[in-house]
Amino acid sequence: MGPRRPTVRPGDGGPSEHREQAADGGLEGLLVRVARGDHAAFEQMYDLVAGQVYGLVLRVLRDPAQSEEVAQDVLVEVWRSAARYEPGRASARAWVMTIAHRRAVDRVRSAQAAVNREDRAARLDVRRPFDEVSDSVEKSLELERLRRCLNALTELQRESVTFAYYDGYSYREVAELLKVPLATVKTRMRDGLIRMRDCLGVDR
Amino acid sequence: MSEPHTLAGAYALDAIDDDLDRRRFEEHLAVCEECAQEVAGLAEAAARLGQAVAVEPPPGMRAAVMAEIGRVRQLPPAVAAPGPAPRPAPIRGRRRDTTARTRRWPRVAAGLAAVGVAASLVLGVIAVRTQDELERLRAGDRQVAAVLAAPDARTASGSVSGTGAGRGATGTVVVSPSQGRLVFVSSGLSTLPPSRTYQLWRIAPDGVESAGLLRPDGSGHVPPVIVDARGGVEKVGVTVEPAGGSRQPTTQPILLLDVQTA
Ligand SMILES: [Zn+2]
Numbered sequence: 001m002g003p004r005r006p007t008v009r010p011g012d013g014g015p016s017e018h019r020e021q022a023a024d025g026g027l028e029g030l031l032v033r034v035a036r037g038d039h040a041a042f043e044q045m046y047d048l049v050a051g052q053v054y055g056l057v058l059r060v061l062r063d064p065a066q067s068e069e070v071a072q073d074v075l076v077e078v079w080r081s082a083a084r085y086e087p088g089r090a091s092a093r094a095w096v097m098t099i100a101h102r103r104a105v106d107r108v109r110s111a112q113a114a115v116n117r118e119d120r121a122a123r124l125d126v127r128r129p130f131d132e133v134s135d136s137v138e139k140s141l142e143l144e145r146l147r148r149c150l151n152a153l154t155e156l157q158r159e160s161v162t163f164a165y166y167d168g169y170s171y172r173e174v175a176e177l178l179k180v181p182l183a184t185v186k187t188r189m190r191d192g193l194i195r196m197r198d199c200l201g202v203d204r
Numbered sequence: 205m206s207e208p209h210t211l212a213g214a215y216a217l218d219a220i221d222d223d224l225d226r227r228r229f230e231e232h233l234a235v236c237e238e239c240a241q242e243v244a245g246l247a248e249a250a251a252r253l254g255q256a257v258a259v260e261p262p263p264g265m266r267a268a269v270m271a272e273i274g275r276v277r278q279l280p281p282a283v284a285a286p287g288p289a290p291r292p293a294p295i296r297g298r299r300r301d302t303t304a305r306t307r308r309w310p311r312v313a314a315g316l317a318a319v320g321v322a323a324s325l326v327l328g329v330i331a332v333r334t335q336d337e338l339e340r341l342r343a344g345d346r347q348v349a350a351v352l353a354a355p356d357a358r359t360a361s362g363s364v365s366g367t368g369a370g371r372g373a374t375g376t377v378v379v380s381p382s383q384g385r386l387v388f389v390s391s392g393l394s395t396l397p398p399s400r401t402y403q404l405w406r407i408a409p410d411g412v413e414s415a416g417l418l419r420p421d422g423s424g425h426v427p428p429v430i431v432d433a434r435g436g437v438e439k440v441g442v443t444v445e446p447a448g449g450s451r452q453p454t455t456q457p458i459l460l461l462d463v464q465t466a
Pocket residue numbers: 208209232236238239240
């Protein structure tokens with residue numbers, strides 16, 4: 001069975017999608033070609049997202065060997081599932097990063113990783129986002145904007161969002177770490193991300 | 205959870221580690237367009253946080269990934285391309301529905317497809333689920349998954365043409381004779397006025413039977429419907445009926461899928 005043509009639903013291609021495509025340098029177009037089994041498109045796509053996938057997985061897992069393995073799985077999953085991507089629902093980059101984050105978090109919560117739980121908690125204290133990325137990102141403007149948006153959050157919002165996203169902690173764990181009620185953490189995760197979304201101009 | 209929407213942030217951050225919690229929120233997402241939209245936007249914002257921590261991948265990774273994809277079979281789309289739309293045909297007509305697209309899925313791809321169908325209906329954000337997530341599926345989902353993962357699973361898809369109700373919607377049946385069941389999924393069904401409903405029909409040589417009402421959520425999705433496929437089911441059709449449904453179809457089907465040629 002060969003690769004299949006991707007589905008384009010009638011009604012796709014609304015204005016927000018066009019904005020996304022413009023903003024994301026044609027990653028959507030590449031993903032559509034990948035869905036048809038286009039290896040060259042996948043190689044181009046790899047070069048655009050592999051660093052972000054690997055970086056995110058590494059940020060969550062902290063272990064280079066495991067991270068390489070998980071990042072590889074994620075990129076192969078992108079190849080395998082490309083036809084399931086629906087352009088109207090998410091940007092291609094968010095789709096890829098959602099797969100990457102979920103895989104990393106699944107790994108961190110697996111039985112094997114649970115052993116290292118206390119160890120991870122111990123390392124948590126001093127880390128701030130961007131501490132370890134200053135040398136690694138070409139898009140410094142975009143990064144600067146992110147930094148500004150993160151800094152605009154309250155401390156509790158920022159910690160709730162980043163402990164969950166960068167460290168793979170559940171909201172229950174974040175509540176324990178920060179010694180605040182569960183309901184507060186849920187709310188801070190939501191309103192923190194909403195503020196990030198609005199500050200970054202994510203058009204959704 | 206009196207206020208499920210408060211979990212949208214935690215969900216977009218993959219921060220709900222309790223399966224039941226997450227399941228409930230996903231059930232809520234399936235019926236709450238507002239939350240589904242919000243989660244999509246928050247996932248975009250979270251992805252930017254991910255971009256910010258990019259680092260150069262290990263040098264061997266690229267070659268390893270390229271080698272691996274040469275061995276991996278790609279999944280088909282979750283719902284087939286609309287293609288030339290089927291014309292409504294008399295529901296008992298003999299005319300073969302040549303527009304229903306058919307294909308065969310090998311076992312593995314079908315198993316993964318099960319996961320994709322469930323996820324695309326529930327999540328709305330990504331249409332992918334990992335194998336370990338498959339294990340968390342509820343009993344009803346497991347029946348769906350069993351049909352989709354059956355070695356003899358076959359599919360037929362079609363779309364609704366014209367300018368009437370449901371136009372542009374797509375429907376797919378997956379039938380497994382060994383399971384004695386078929387699964388109907390659809391997407392893109394528009395909301396009907398309160399006086400009307402979509403109704404699914406099971407069409408066999410001995411008559412037409414209702415297979416239930418279809419209630420699309422705000423984004424046009426309906427949960428997968430499991431239908432008894434024994435007794436020589438020939439087709440599955442969708443009609444628009446008065447609210448509450450009818451005993452027998454009273455209008456021309458807007459979608460008719462040929463189960464036998466699937
Ligand atoms: Zn809601």
